Amino acid sequence: xxxxxxxxxxxxxxxxxxxxxxxxxxxxxxxxxxxxxxxxxxxxxxxxxxxxxxxxxxxxxxxxxxxxxxxxxxxxxxxxxxxxxxxxxxxxxxxxxxxxxxxxxxxxxxxxxxxxxxxxxxxxxxxxxxxxxxxxxxxxxxxxxxxxxxxxxxxxxxxxxxxxxxxxxxxxxxxxxxxxxxxxxxxxxxxxxxxxxxxxxxxxxxxxxxxxxxxxxxxxxxxxxxxxxxxxxxxxxxxxxxxxxxxxxxxxxxxxxxxxxxxxxxxxxxxxxxxxxxxxxxxxxxxxxxxxxxxxxxxxxxxxxxxxxxxxxxxxxxxxxxxxxxxxxxxxxxxxxxxxxxxxxxxxxxxxxxxxxxxxxxxxxxxxxxxxxxxxxxxxxxxxxxxxxxxxxxxxxxxxxxxxxxxxxxxxxxxxxxxxxxxxxxxxxxxxxxxxxxxxxxxxxxxxxxxxxxxxxxxxxxxxxxxxxxxxxxxxxxxxxxxxxxxxxxx
Numbered sequence: 001x002x003x004x005x006x007x008x009x010x011x012x013x014x015x016x017x018x019x020x021x022x023x024x025x026x027x028x029x030x031x032x033x034x035x036x037x038x039x040x041x042x043x044x045x046x047x048x049x050x051x052x053x054x055x056x057x058x059x060x061x062x063x064x065x066x067x068x069x070x071x072x073x074x075x076x077x078x079x080x081x082x083x084x085x086x087x088x089x090x091x092x093x094x095x096x097x098x099x100x101x102x103x104x105x106x107x108x109x110x111x112x113x114x115x116x117x118x119x120x121x122x123x124x125x126x127x128x129x130x131x132x133x134x135x136x137x138x139x140x141x142x143x144x145x146x147x148x149x150x151x152x153x154x155x156x157x158x159x160x161x162x163x164x165x166x167x168x169x170x171x172x173x174x175x176x177x178x179x180x181x182x183x184x185x186x187x188x189x190x191x192x193x194x195x196x197x198x199x200x201x202x203x204x205x206x207x208x209x210x211x212x213x214x215x216x217x218x219x220x221x222x223x224x225x226x227x228x229x230x231x232x233x234x235x236x237x238x239x240x241x242x243x244x245x246x247x248x249x250x251x252x253x254x255x256x257x258x259x260x261x262x263x264x265x266x267x268x269x270x271x272x273x274x275x276x277x278x279x280x281x282x283x284x285x286x287x288x289x290x291x292x293x294x295x296x297x298x299x300x301x302x303x304x305x306x307x308x309x310x311x312x313x314x315x316x317x318x319x320x321x322x323x324x325x326x327x328x329x330x331x332x333x334x335x336x337x338x339x340x341x342x343x344x345x346x347x348x349x350x351x352x353x354x355x356x357x358x359x360x361x362x363x364x365x366x367x368x369x370x371x372x373x374x375x376x377x378x379x380x381x382x383x384x385x386x387x388x389x390x391x392x393x394x395x396x397x398x399x400x401x402x403x404x405x406x407x408x409x410x411x412x413x414x415x416x417x418x419x420x421x422x423x424x425x426x427x428x429x430x431x432x433x434x435x436x437x438x439x440x441x442x443x444x445x446x447x448x449x450x451x452x453x454x455x456x457x458x459x460x461x462x463x464x465x466x467x468x469x470x471x472x473x474x475x476x477x478x479x480x481x482x483x484x485x486x487x488x489x490x491x
Contacts, residue, residue: 042184044160046091046131046168047192049179054168058184059135060152060159066199067091067128069180070360071169073339076102077356077446078148081127082157083109085211085248086316086358088126088290089202091180092338095169100136103144104151107227110250112266113219126211126248126290129182130159131168158182176334177360202360203332207291208299208317211248212269219244219254219264236261240282240464243267247289247299247317252445257285260457270298273305283311283464286318288443293320293330293361300324307412307435313460314439316359322439323430326409329367329391333426336360337441343422344429344442345396347404351475352422353453356446363427363441366390368415369407375414377403394425406433418471431471436463438471454478 041057048069071093072081078099081092111123130152139147152159160182172178181196221235235258242262244254247269254264265279269289276284284306289296296317304325306312314322320330337357344353366382373380379401385392398405399420406416413434419441421428429440444453455478462470 043187044158044182044184045187045192046160046163046180046182047189047196048171049196050175051189051193052171053189054131054160054163056160056162058159059132059137059149059161060130061156062184063156063158064181064183064186064195065091065129065158066179066181066196068177068202068360069093069131069168069172070177070336070338071095071165071172072358073341074356075340077340079104079108079151080110080252080446081358082125082130082148082152083111083123084250084288084358085111085126086250086288086290088207088211088248089205090127090290091129091131091182092127093131093163093165093168093172094133095165095339097133097165098136099132099134100148101139102141103139104146104148105141105143105227106145107143107225110252112213112246112249112251112254113217113223124155125157127157130157131163131165131182132159132161133163133165135159135161158184160184172335177336203292204295205291206295208247208269208289208296211290213246213266214268216265216267216271219258219266220262221258224255224258235259238263240461241265241279242283242285242464243276243279243281244285245269245271245287245299245302245318245321247287247296247321249287249289250443250445253285253287253315253443256445256454256457257460260461262461269296271302273302276302276306277309281310283313283460285460286312286314286321286439288316288318288358290317292332293317293324296321304411307432307437311436311460311463312439313437313456313463315445315456316441316443319429319439319441320359320361320363322432322437323363323368326368326411326415326432329364330361331364331391333360333362337362337421337423337426340446342442345399345420345422346429346475347398347402347418347420348471349475350402353419353442353475355428355442355444355453357442359441363430364391365395365407365417365427365430366393368430369409372406372408372414375406375416377401377405379403379405395420395427396422396425412437438463 044058046054067090069091073095244266300321303321340356342355342357382390383393383397409415416431419429431438444456455473
């Protein structure tokens with residue numbers, strides 16, 4: 001086709017109304033796609049709550065899905081993102097331009113096994129939809145058993161490609177995460193807007209109950225997958241019994257706990273504290289999970305009854321559960337932290353950890369209590385933000401002073417801030433000084449992803465052993481523990 005003819009066809013396509021324009025793939029697009037591995041594809045649309053529309057092509061299951069549109073900045077690990085239960089209720093935009101290039105190995109799923117006998121990977125992902133710039137339909141990887149589009153179609157996940165994800169992400173950064181609807185079957189904007197308005201908001205909705213296990217089940221080293229035996233060292237012998245509150249626990253987390261020597265009993269999200277204590281556990285773990293932490297009252301009220309009676313470790317939503325149990329306030333972040341490259345300062349060791357994160361809510365640290373000056377570098381007032389209130393204060397204030405501040409909490413005594421996000425100065429970890437409990441907002445289990453935070457599983461074991469300095473760990477040394485590497489042959 002001559003350049004002038006191509007331009008004319010594109011112009012005629014753009015002159016059509018949005019609904020008519022995208023109800024079919026243009027002849028030009030069809031001919032171009034036919035020369036690639038994508039072949040032909042159906043049109044798709046993404047509409048945001050404020051009326052902003054993005055048009056593209058279907059690359060997953062046919063249908064319509066509503067959720068909060070967010071973005072993840074990871075360069076790899078798309079399958080781990082797709083299968084992470086914490087993404088329940090969300091439409092995830094991947095910022096990396098090409099997704100799906102190394103295919104799918106079901107052994108990498110992050111959906112926990114649940115009841116015994118459940119086949120690995122045989123579970124529909126919790127996320128509502130997926131948005132990418134370019135979907136690879138022909139992957140290249142020796143471990144791959146199927147393509148990402150095949151997996152999405154098989155599991156009923158609506159996905160759209162051909163989106164200018166750079167523009168979409170910049171828009172979400174400027175305007176905040178918001179509800180959206182993605183469809184391969186409805187293209188009338190008014191109809192889509194009505195469907196979107198009728199859907200519930202993320203704030204105030206308990207999504208944890210949709211991803212938690214229904215009955216308790218056991219998990220230990222014998223349950224570990226053998227697919228990564230070529231890289232993972234043999235797990236430690238089980239010597240601690242740990243009850244795991246399943247609020248949408250990732251498979252990588254329960255594997256991490258099992259590898260350091262924990263025999264696990266995974267229980268539903270609303271299990272009473274009295275039932276947990278009947279098992280006489282050495283520790284309790286509070287898992288990650290989706291949605292608004294304030295809506296998960298049945299969990300954090302049980303945590304309130306457990307603190308001080310048994311060692312506790314929380315990750316992500318688990319961190320928020322400990323904070324809420326202590327009477328803290330949570331805030332909805334503008335667009336959240338989602339990616340495998342978030343820098344976090346450990347205030348105890350003054351080391352920077354490159355972390356994997358996935359959360360849209362965060363702890364307002366000053367809400368835990370007033371500062372204890374003698375334990376906070378002589379500072380008696382929380383730093384304030386631009387509005388003059390401590391609630392908006394930038395916690396990087398403490399990084400500049402090299403201090404891990406301590407507050408006096410009405411319920412549980414002294415609580416120390418241990419980790420701060422270097423990007424925006426939000427709270428990333430706390431430690432209770434008068435009760436055996438600590439938590440982090442980020443994900444030390446991330447796979448694939450950074451291993452800087454691997455030490456936290458070791459710290460939990462040390463806490464259960466009664467070590468008062470359980471967080472005093474050489475991160476650089478510990479982060480490579482549990483992995484094997486090829487050795488050069490002996491001459």
